[in-house]
Amino acid sequence: MDSLKGHSPAHALPPPEGASPAPQEHFKTLENAYFLGYVPRPVVLVCVGENPLAVAWHMPTNKDPFLYAVAIAKENYSHFLLEKGSDFTVNFLRADHIQDILTAGKHSGRQVDKWKLFKHISQAKALKVDALMVKEALLVYECKQERVVSFYDHSIFIGRVEIIHYKKGKLKPQKVKYPLHMGKGYFSKNAKVYTYKI
Numbered sequence: 001m002d003s004l005k006g007h008s009p010a011h012a013l014p015p016p017e018g019a020s021p022a023p024q025e026h027f028k029t030l031e032n033a034y035f036l037g038y039v040p041r042p043v044v045l046v047c048v049g050e051n052p053l054a055v056a057w058h059m060p061t062n063k064d065p066f067l068y069a070v071a072i073a074k075e076n077y078s079h080f081l082l083e084k085g086s087d088f089t090v091n092f093l094r095a096d097h098i099q100d101i102l103t104a105g106k107h108s109g110r111q112v113d114k115w116k117l118f119k120h121i122s123q124a125k126a127l128k129v130d131a132l133m134v135k136e137a138l139l140v141y142e143c144k145q146e147r148v149v150s151f152y153d154h155s156i157f158i159g160r161v162e163i164i165h166y167k168k169g170k171l172k173p174q175k176v177k178y179p180l181h182m183g184k185g186y187f188s189k190n191a192k193v194y195t196y197k198i
């Protein structure tokens, strides 16, 4: 497992000489207010082995091989399962599945079998990894653990994506509506799509 001790990340270096200080007349400051970033992030359903949970903190981390990272709180049952080496799947669902996603985010697999609580989603066995996946998902990444980085209250589990499932014709940018978590109880949908030349 990687450790943070003795490591000085590049972004912790002092600002370059000549840079003016943060203009405090334009900003208020707060420490430890991670929740202030109401930045929309798609909330997905991650199945750790058989146990599903809602996850908004996730991202791609490498193209070839394709690696995908999820940040999981240490208090979660899923963290316990991941620490034991469980495979996992990342399931991207439509915004109208938000109630089942919230069910997965409210209950713990320590106490209940969440699959019995879901109203509109159902399970299937993943093809290449030892985990369940969601049949109704538009996109699924099957992941085997590649690396773990343990922090203070969360760990990042980086999976090697063994295979991707997708629903043909359903991922078009103009069509797809993902549930976007904006912190606390706030959610939005991508209402309108723009294209820019990049």
Ligand SMILES: Cc1cc2nc3c(=O)[nH]c(=O)nc-3n(C[C@H](O)[C@H](O)[C@H](O)COP(=O)(O)O)c2cc1C
Pocket: 043, 051, 052, 053, 054, 055, 056, 057, 058, 071, 072, 073, 075, 076, 077, 078, 079, 101, 102, 104, 105, 106, 107, 108, 109, 110, 181
């Ligand atoms: C919208 C939303 C986003 C969430 N994002 C995360 C996340 O990124 N990481 C995490 O560990 N828990 C996240 N959670 C909380 C877990 O889904 C929740 O604690 C769940 O009950 C854990 O289940 P488990 O104990 O079966 O692992 C989120 C919950 C919600 C509702």
